[in-house]
Amino acid sequence: MNDLISELSKDRKKIKQAIKDPVLFTQFFLYHKPHPAQEQILRDRCQFLTVVAGRRFGKTKAMAFSAIHYAVTHPGSIQFILAPSYNQANIMFWEITSLLSKSILVHLVERVYKTPFSRIIFKNGSEIHARSTTKPEYLRGHKAHRVILDEAAYIPDDVVSQVVEPMLADYNGSWIKIGTPFGKNHFYDTYLKGQSEEFPDYSSYRFPSTANPHISHEFIEKKKREYGENSIIFRTEYLAEFVEDQNAVFRWEDIQKNVASIELLDRGHPARRYVIGCDLAKYQDYTVIVVLDVTEKPFRLVHFQRFNRRPYAETIMRLKELYRRFNSPRVLIDSSGVGDPVLEDLQDIGAEGYVFTSKSKVQLIQRLQAVIENGEVKYPYIEELVRELQFFEYQLTRQGVKMEARQGFHDDCVIALALAVWAAEQYSGGYISVGYSRF
Ligand SMILES: Nc1ncnc2c1ncn2[C@@H]1O[C@H](COP(=O)(O)OP(=O)(O)OP(=O)(O)O)[C@@H](O)[C@H]1O
Ligand SMILES: [Mg+2]
Missing domain, CATH: 3.30.420.240 (Nucleotidyltransferase; domain 5)
Structure with missing residues (x-):
């Protein structure tokens, strides 16, 4: 690590590049190499980004890289990590603190709070908060430059439109939705917007679980055989397709x-x-x-x-x-x-x-x-x-x-x-x- 820093300090140009580019930043400061699909997401600068990906794709990890990069390079910025449960929001939060604790960037951290809600305060004035969307009334009154919605398909439409989006109004902020599909809700809608040229502020991607080289592809092959290539479970969870659930009694x-x-x-x-x-x-x-x-x-x-x-x-x-x-x-x-x-x-x-x-x-x-x-x-x-x-x-x-x-x-x-x-x-x-x- 010290070698790397001294090497970096010799080469200011490299540091400048690392600050500008979240992929290099992750490599230099967080000692992880984003896989190619994560690279695409990290480099996308659209205001509204929807990432539809299979289970274990590396969604949470990619967003942890991204949140740190943003906090460090945007002094005074406020980011919220939101998920359908507090536990899920904290998985990303603890990924962030774990990455920071092993990095030279740990010196930029002022304090980490666990209660009443998880939050990190950086010395440059940036903040990262983790919350659940279960009690949306607790989110009202907060403003943010950037919101990351993990497992976005499980967050209700009206929570996104009535509570999450207004949080961004003060700063013309941005959001990133990431998750595995579930039904055809706001996550599906913004995925489609991201694919259409009519909405230049929206961008979207869809990746199967196998885009992550760090997980066992053999396991996924097994699941394919077990559930069937065309089963709803396999297509939704591993291929990340928006499949209409024909068997559902109640529509999403x-x-x-x-x-x-x-x-x-x-x-x-x-x-x-x-x-x-x-x-x-x-x-x-x-x-x-x-x-x-x-x-x-x-x-x-x-x-x-x-x-x-x-x-x-x-x-x-x-x-x-x-x-x-x-x-x-x-x-x-x-x-x-x-x-x-x-x-x-x-x-x-x-x-x-x-x-x-x-x-x-x-x-x-x-x-x-x-x-x-x-x-x-x-x-x-x-x-x-x-x-x-x-x-x-x-x-x-x-x-x-x-x-x-x-x-x-x-x-x-x-x-x-x-x-x-x-x-x-x-x-x-x-x-x-x-x-x-x-x-
Ligand atoms: N760039 C990377 N380098 C090394 N390991 C990685 C990378 N990205 C993801 N992983 C590993 O892949 C696994 C899945 O990552 P992660 O938990 O972020 O996936 P996920 O898509 O959020 O999963 P889930 O669908 O369960 O929420 C983890 O073991 C994680 O450490
Ligand atoms: Mg996850």
Whole structure:
């Protein structure tokens, strides 16, 4: 390292080049050689850059290189790293601190904060912040020269347009969206803009995972054989194609359009009417309790609990407590399997059970599907709920259509929401009496 610096100081021209060019900068100061696809991204100077790439392409690492280069070469600049969860934003943040700690550039760091949110302050006045987009209200009031959105496809459209983009207004700032495709949302739209000559401020790229020479191509070949070259998973995750998910029960646009800034409540307002839907945990899965405000349409999700490995007595206690706090609402629980004995213990609050058969389940879900499609239920961005809605699928079996979570995913949030919606519909008299164990 010292050799390199002394060599560099002999050659000022080289340093100048390294400062101008993020690729050389990464090599000289961060001791990493960006791979050719990363080079293209790093050298792109467009104001709005969309990078669609397969899993393990090196997205997070490339953005860490880019964020450091920008902070060092733009004194006083403010950058935000945003991701659908705080954990994901921190993966890039820790990549940045790790790269800096091994570099001569560590001397440019004034301080690294971990709380209340991760941020680095540089001696030249630059700042890098890491935040999640889960609570967009916390982002309001901030301004930035540059925003990097990691796993951008999982960030809802309205969070980008209503919260993220306005952050850039003060400085005519720029954004970079990077991620693996998921549905056809803002990420897809700006990818297309980047491909079109009509939008000179937009630029975009698409790369498969195999563009990264540092990962095992043999592993990817295996996955190709396992899932099939034309499978949605392989095409989306490794080839980074925007594939329409034909099996999805809920369309991504519909899921997203119902995400709203709703404050979750611990107790109800006396003048409002509520319903509770609860899906009880069976083996591995979770118990989910959803409280909807159904005073008028659209219904609004105002309380959410998700837990596992707790005795049923605790679930019963929680439901009774919520019953008291939310003005004695109608309570509908999944009464198949373990549900019946639980229901017995909930007699005093008049809880009702919904018996799941393949037919009654389809009816329940179809009701939720219609309500979501019509924008008649709003919910805050709760990651588990949104993910489960995305991965809830039609499966064709010999017995007919089944609706369930994609293999490896849960459906407890979807079922709890569907039960709450079903219970709510009864107030308006529009329900069909299917599958009730008792009434
Ligand atoms: N230029 C590089 N030099 C060396 N290793 C690299 C480089 N770019 C990426 N890698 C390595 O490739 C792997 C994947 O990188 P990274 O985590 O940045 O990918 P990603 O696209 O963000 O993955 P994911 O889809 O899981 O978010 C990591 O092990 C990383 O260290
Ligand atoms: Mg990543």
